[in-house]
Amino acid sequence: MSTPALETHDLTVTYHKRPVLYGVDLAIPEGNLVGIIGPNGAGKSTFIKAVMGVVPGSSGWVKVFGKPLKDMRHRVGYVPQRESVDWDFPVTVMDVALMGTYGELGLFRRVGKRERMIASESLDKVGMLPYANRQIGNLSGGQQQRVFLARALAQDSDLYFMDEPFVGVDAATERAIIELLQEMRAQGKTVIVVHHDLQSAQQYFDMLMLLNMRLVACGKTKDIFTTELLQKTYGGKLTILSEMADKAAKSSF
């Protein structure tokens, strides 16, 4: 078996001495589109941030393509939540796409022709090239998310972590994003996405991670998208949820 794209062992995160994520053990093989599913406060974003080393206070270990993250940063791309940045910041769409090339550039090298080429191509792929010179505040939510995605493409990584890329985007953008993600998977890339909509989760992802502070299950969508496991993830009280899962299960046959 080849080395997994992502492997974590006993990954635990504490905020203010209170644990928010306990002992996550998993291995995700290369070339998968993975959805992280769970209720609010389940630690979905925290999991991604802990893997990327963005939040302190985590223990356990993380391996990316069989090595510690710090040796593999150039192969890992990160798309934070759209609301996590200030969209009034005086930068253009092009500037944001160029930020995707900063990892390769290191600390001091200047942005050159090559970086501009990469950024333009990435913007073109998400249909945002005509807006290259716009200030990012003058974009719709969907357009902002596309710019973030273009920045991720410019990173040209093999493993991507995306935090809620479908929040607050229009239907057309959602479709465009999922097509792009599927195209990335077809190129052998691994994409791990925090997602909150159960209904679309089943169609979008070939693997799911069910998370509620602990890892409830992780595996092929068709194996683990069951009423029992979903109830375990969301707590038994959500009957609507289980009905929906039933319906979803029936419709897939």
Added chain:
Amino acid sequence: MNLIELPWAYFGIGAVWLTLMAFLVALPCSQLGAYLVLRRMSLVGDAISHSVLPGIVIAFLFVGDLASPWLMLGAASTGLLVTLLIEQIHHRTRIKQDSAIGIAFTSLFALGVVMISLKLRGVHLDAECVLEGSLGDILNYNTVAVMGLDVPTPIVTMAAVCAITLLLIVVFYRVLTLSSFDPGLASSYGYRPVWVHYALMAFLSVVVVSAFQAVGAILVIALLVIPASTAYLCTHRLKWMLVLSGVHALLSSVAGMYLHVWINGNQAAATVVSGLVLFLLAWFFGPADGMATKFVNRRNKEFTEPFV
């Protein structure tokens, strides 16, 4: 008398030195201020400007010279201390950041004032100078010969601080910008935004303490925030924002000189008032967000849209 020559008639060559000093103080402040404004940390600038006082006093006790570089080191360390203090109070207790800032800097400032009144009574480091600064004093300092000119020492020191600030901003432009815009992505690249934060704060302390003597603890905040905010209203590009902040620093120090001579008042205050006028102009007529500009744009839209 010709109006343009008025400052010259008052101070002779001193008019040039005073204007240059005001500019050399305002320029690095404007550049760091741009990042403070973007990081929503203007109040931390306020905190640092007040809390450098005990650092200056302690260093002054050891070296006994207000122009010594040791003062900067002392000030930079208390500047860092106050940022650490703010973070610690904020993280380790339930107290929110605004209150943490209020606690940390006022107490350090008070500590400094107590130290002055205990140890340094009669020395020229009085509370008035701390609050308002005294730009005019630079003319009483020794001069150094630079290219055949007798330049007052504080100008040479300030020029060095200014040059280093500009150099650091150019070299670390990408790191600073990304850490300010998207700390998550920055740390995923291994940039350490926390270190960037403390480095920025340490350097801010150095700049603030060099500006301190000239413009005082309160007006230095104006030099940090007003140029950057003015530029922010005029452009949507970070590079232009930095350039325009610098232009604002230049215009307000020259206009400040004239105002100073005209009203025969405090030069630092005159500089800040001139800067404020520029800010108001940007508010109304700024090409990016000015009220008049928005009004014109809206009218144009009303005329064109029905035909689209």
